Amino acid sequence: MDAPAACIVCATGLYDTEEQTCRPCTERVAANLRALPGPQGLYAQLADALHPGSSSGGPAVSGSRTAPLPVRLEVLNAMTERGPVLGPLEGWVRDWEQHGRATVDETGTLQQRLDHAVGTLRFNLNWAAAQHPAFADFADELHLILRRLRTATGAEKPPVKVPVACHCGQILRVSLDMDGIDCRHCGAGYGRDEMLHLTPTRRAAA
Template structure:
């Protein structure tokens, strides 16, 4: 049986181990989008107040005063959000490699840039050998989508229903890496999932 990518379930080339090159490059791009002075994490600070980011202008005349900060942006920007999630993964990778515990310097923006830089350095190793790289890939993609939504960037991709060969309706998007049917356990890669027939819409 041919080896398949743990992220998208497409067949691997002989030069690839565990993860295909497009999936590795996609993770690298998602990490890069988070860091830097123009990155998504830096832009979260500009979307903390009601009326900024993707929520549009504040609506006047409401009976209750709006919250002073937008909680979705705050939860991503504060400790425990984006930076902490990235640092937790880096700690895990360091432990797997037998490296000493990474150190964090500066404020959260500086720590974000540091941890993203280190994750990208270790990304080729993780893509080939880390046992939870598929989970890492999904979590980084989710972080990017959450930040884009909170900062008024791209909206979450539209989910459409497609039919598995067993009849189960599966929800996919245009950037779906892969999907597994919970009923029959069939695994579909990106292109295979998008070629499945559209599920029939049930009458209300």
């Protein structure tokens, strides 16, 4: 008997009514898209996180011996036309346009462009989940965009990094969201399981 078809995003077995993506993964992608646009969306919230020391969780500036930068560069980059948010989203719109399922619109403000890109992706989401061969890549990239925005706006704190010892003695900093790490000192590579079994340093234990 043939093995049941599996979801291309999470590898869960599919029901007969599902084509290549399971319903929970499709709904999760839809929720991620809904979190982005509009005046209350995560993209608009970047403006409030732009200045250092803002309530978004950016680095505090009091007590610094040098003058702080006027803006947080990683947030400013996320707001730009070719940055890690609007750039990839409009890239997917261009991709879906080749399938006759979207229309690129690069007019208006960056917020308007973001809203249009998300709107057309949401409108065609069921088609993409069922038929687009790279839907898993889209879901993964959208997840990364959401994490970046939530971290920048303070909705999600960056994962805590713990210092561990490489076999050569070099200290590496790892977190639970990492797939692995390479030691720049000796070149040793550790997969996720190996990385999580490295010995924490005394600083981590403290």
